[in-house]
Amino acid sequence: MTESQRPRPVVQLTLMRLREMMREPGALFWTFGFPVLLSVALGIAFRVKGPEPVVVGALPGVTLQARDALASAGVQVRLLDEAAAQAALRSGQVAVLLVPPAQPGEPFTYRFDPVRPEARLGRATVDAILQKAAGRQDPLAVRDQEVQERGSRYIDFLIPGLLAMNLMSGSMWGIGWVIAEMRVRKLLKRLLAAPMRRRHLLFAFGLSRLVVIPFEIALILIFARLVFGVQVAGSYAALGLVGLAGSASFAAIAILVASRAQNTQTVSGLMNLVMLPMFVLSGVFFSSTHFPEVTRPFISALPLTAMCDGMRAVMIDGAGLAGTLPYLAVLAAWGVVSFVLGLRWFRWG
Amino acid sequence: MNPTSPDAEPALLCRGLRKIYEAGRGSGRKRAGAVLALEGLDLAIVRGECFGLLGPNGSGKTTTVEMLEGLIEPTGGEVKLLGMDWAHDESRLRERMGVALQETRLPEKLTVEEVLTLFRSFYQRPRPLEALLADVQLEEKRRAWVVKLSGGQRQRLAIACALVAEPEILFLDEPTTGLDPQSRRQIWGLVAAYRARGGTVLLTTHYMEEAQRLCDRVAILDRGRLIRLGTPAELIAGMGAEHVVELELEAGIGALDEATLRNLPTVTDVHLSGEGVWALAAVEPERAVPALRTLLQERGQHLVRLGTRKATLEDVFVSLTGRALRDD
Ligand SMILES: Nc1ncnc2c1ncn2[C@@H]1O[C@H](COP(=O)(O)OP(=O)(O)OP(=O)(O)O)[C@@H](O)[C@H]1O
Ligand SMILES: [Mg+2]
Numbered sequence: 001m002t003e004s005q006r007p008r009p010v011v012q013l014t015l016m017r018l019r020e021m022m023r024e025p026g027a028l029f030w031t032f033g034f035p036v037l038l039s040v041a042l043g044i045a046f047r048v049k050g051p052e053p054v055v056v057g058a059l060p061g062v063t064l065q066a067r068d069a070l071a072s073a074g075v076q077v078r079l080l081d082e083a084a085a086q087a088a089l090r091s092g093q094v095a096v097l098l099v100p101p102a103q104p105g106e107p108f109t110y111r112f113d114p115v116r117p118e119a120r121l122g123r124a125t126v127d128a129i130l131q132k133a134a135g136r137q138d139p140l141a142v143r144d145q146e147v148q149e150r151g152s153r154y155i156d157f158l159i160p161g162l163l164a165m166n167l168m169s170g171s172m173w174g175i176g177w178v179i180a181e182m183r184v185r186k187l188l189k190r191l192l193a194a195p196m197r198r199r200h201l202l203f204a205f206g207l208s209r210l211v212v213i214p215f216e217i218a219l220i221l222i223f224a225r226l227v228f229g230v231q232v233a234g235s236y237a238a239l240g241l242v243g244l245a246g247s248a249s250f251a252a253i254a255i256l257v258a259s260r261a262q263n264t265q266t267v268s269g270l271m272n273l274v275m276l277p278m279f280v281l282s283g284v285f286f287s288s289t290h291f292p293e294v295t296r297p298f299i300s301a302l303p304l305t306a307m308c309d310g311m312r313a314v315m316i317d318g319a320g321l322a323g324t325l326p327y328l329a330v331l332a333a334w335g336v337v338s339f340v341l342g343l344r345w346f347r348w349g
Numbered sequence: 350m351n352p353t354s355p356d357a358e359p360a361l362l363c364r365g366l367r368k369i370y371e372a373g374r375g376s377g378r379k380r381a382g383a384v385l386a387l388e389g390l391d392l393a394i395v396r397g398e399c400f401g402l403l404g405p406n407g408s409g410k411t412t413t414v415e416m417l418e419g420l421i422e423p424t425g426g427e428v429k430l431l432g433m434d435w436a437h438d439e440s441r442l443r444e445r446m447g448v449a450l451q452e453t454r455l456p457e458k459l460t461v462e463e464v465l466t467l468f469r470s471f472y473q474r475p476r477p478l479e480a481l482l483a484d485v486q487l488e489e490k491r492r493a494w495v496v497k498l499s500g501g502q503r504q505r506l507a508i509a510c511a512l513v514a515e516p517e518i519l520f521l522d523e524p525t526t527g528l529d530p531q532s533r534r535q536i537w538g539l540v541a542a543y544r545a546r547g548g549t550v551l552l553t554t555h556y557m558e559e560a561q562r563l564c565d566r567v568a569i570l571d572r573g574r575l576i577r578l579g580t581p582a583e584l585i586a587g588m589g590a591e592h593v594v595e596l597e598l599e600a601g602i603g604a605l606d607e608a609t610l611r612n613l614p615t616v617t618d619v620h621l622s623g624e625g626v627w628a629l630a631a632v633e634p635e636r637a638v639p640a641l642r643t644l645l646q647e648r649g650q651h652l653v654r655l656g657t658r659k660a661t662l663e664d665v666f667v668s669l670t671g672r673a674l675r676d677d
Binding site (some may be wrong): 020 | 458
């Protein structure tokens with residue numbers, strides 16, 4: 001910058017925020033490292049496993065022939081004595097117990113607990129295999145078609161939620177906490193003692209978020225794509241718009257929360273009070289449809305729900321700009337109301 | 350600095366300035382907790398003057414300057430700064446004044462240069478960065494983060510932020526508190542240089558030496574009240590004696606009482622300034638000291654220490670309030 005040129009206040013204030021963030025390893029970790037780590041941990045914990053094999057127990061006397069037929073059809077067979085077999089059946093380690101006929105010519109016995117679904121499934125599976133091995137012909141010809149619905153895995157559900165959660169925390173900590181800290185340090189007062197326009201400072205807060213948000217979104221999307229093959233079904237523009245609207249809305253909520261807080265403990269307490277219920281209710285990690293029907297309108301009106309659902313509409317259901325309008329409306333309402341109240345109550349000193 | 354304005358017009362004027370901090374905000378129930386931080390202050394500071402506000406902790410210095418700076422709303426009274434008032438001319442006033450608050454923590458991970466550039470961006474006509482760095486002797490630290498600066502360097506940076514646009518009036522709230530003597534002298538040098546360029550200064554301090562050295566006039570505040578106003582010399586003269594005799598007696602042997610000491614020739618004031626340590630304000634110590642020695646001989650008491658020095662503003666404060674200025 002040359003000496004004759006006057007630096008611009010909005011640019012300088014924005015640079016101040018960006019520099020402080022880039023030079024603070026903790027801030028970088030929470031913004032970029034943490035969501036990636038969280039998606040790895042949850043993605044691995046809830047990865048899709050193949051269908052569980054059927055495990056059956058067999059008492060001594062079950063023929064080798066029968067056991068071979070089951071094993072070659074993928075059923076695990078465990079040879080057990082009477083006492084061990086009873087225990088295994090009770091604890092569910094085996095789904096069904098094969099009891100050989102006491103006298104030749106008497107029927108084969110399946111011992112199982114019909115209340116347990118896996119026991120009923122085991123019985124049906126074992127029976128079909130044994131009957132077929134004994135020569136049964138199926139009169140009806142059938143064919144299986146296995147499907148894997150795109151976007152139906154847990155990770156596909158999780159990534160839009162994580163994205164929304166990360167943008168929310170970014171706005172709340174990056175603005176609310178920073179304002180309270182500047183107030184404690186008397187930096188807010190010092191800036192006001194200079195001919196700084198208040199709106200320039202608020203504008204700079206927004207601008208610094210605007211610079212970081214695309215990186216936050218891109219990092220998570222690229223990571224999820226490369227590691228888990230998560231795709232964006234709808235338009236990136238719609239996704240970006242939901243992200244921006246959500247971030248702006250939470251920026252306004254952050255200003256409201258920090259409007260009077262005289263220290264950082266107060267502001268972090270208030271922010272947790274705002275954010276924690278939404279982590280649970282808004283369906284970041286698990287679908288909020290598990291909550292009772294009566295709570296549904298309340299939950300849908302929460303800003304984090306709107307952002308999560310909006311992102312899922314785009315990423316999973318392939319919604320375009322029009323499809324995100326209801327979510328954008330909820331976010332805008334929260335943003336405008338919080339901003340107006342926040343400015344009215346704001347204490348600069 | 351502003352040659353068109355007549356010297357006669359005061360740089361700063363306040364009348365009946367008052368501040369009450371309400372305790373329980375909102376409801377008026379917890380009235381008992383309200384603090385009267387300043388009651389009815391009248392001041393006039395002329396252009397080019399260096400004015401000092403002196404007082405112990407909690408006497409209302411910060412409250413006063415921040416009301417003058419338009420940062421806290423006064424409970425009552427009026428302020429005129431450079432002929433303008435805060436209600437109408439805030440943005441013009443901010444352009445023309447400089448402020449260093451008591452303990453501002455500037456952004457820790459910005460460099461000296463970045464902080465100055467930030468503050469320069471707020472003003473219509475900022476001074477060049479190089480000139481600012483040179484003024485406060487921070488050229489070598491220009492790329493150092495604020496958090497890596499020493500206390501004295503940080504304070505100089507804070508003053509540089511106040512001097513960014515060559516203000517007409519500079520407010521410094523305890524600019525040297527907690528600094529070592531060398532840093533303190535550096536800051537005194539900065540203030541002197543600014544005054545030499547024609548600037549007006551209002552500073553607060555609880556170092557009497559600082560006030561005596563820097564200020565043309567001082568106001569002594571105590572518990573929100575103005576108790577004396579004048580030049581340092583006037584205030585010392587007002588005490589009635591320009592010398593102080595300090596004596597320390599061996600502990601435990603029959604005490605001297607105040608009335609006896611007060612009767613010594615030319616002694617105008619007597620204070621117990623510590624355990625067994627007396628401070629006597631004396632017009633002519635060369636007459637008071639021999640009389641004191643005779644008195645002690647008669648009583649069979651022994652001196653641990655006896656000294657004579659010139660009276661300072663500290664003594665003025667003690668004689669006015671009976672308390673020391675600093676707790677530390
Ligand atoms: N925001 C506030 N709310 C309530 N009381 C306050 C507030 N700020 C200051 N006070 C009280 O007002 C009185 C004057 O405080 P002030 O900070 O002006 O003193 P000071 O002379 O600057 O002291 P110091 O030398 O310690 O800086 C003190 O009793 C203080 O406790
Ligand atoms: Mg103070």
